[in-house]
Amino acid sequence: MSERTPAGPPSGEADKMALFCQECGHTSPMSGDWLVQEGTDGYRVVCPECGTAVVSQPVFGAFA
Numbered sequence: 001m002s003e004r005t006p007a008g009p010p011s012g013e014a015d016k017m018a019l020f021c022q023e024c025g026h027t028s029p030m031s032g033d034w035l036v037q038e039g040t041d042g043y044r045v046v047c048p049e050c051g052t053a054v055v056s057q058p059v060f061g062a063f064a
């Protein structure tokens with residue numbers, strides 16, 4: 001039983017995801033230094049370097 005890996009929470013997958021800014025090339029994990037803004041249609045991830053919205057979809061809904 002010692003080889004069995006305990007099932008982790010879905011948030012563990014998010015830590016492995018890296019986001020990439022197409023404007024300035026800034027790359028950071030989703031849990032990194034991105035600016036998260038809450039809008040009327042969900043959340044968006046904004047690049048801290050150039051302010052470009054990297055993710056404009058309410059992807060965080062999967063983690064709620």
Ligand SMILES: [Zn+2]
Nearest residue numbers: 021024047050
């Ligand atoms: Zn950028």
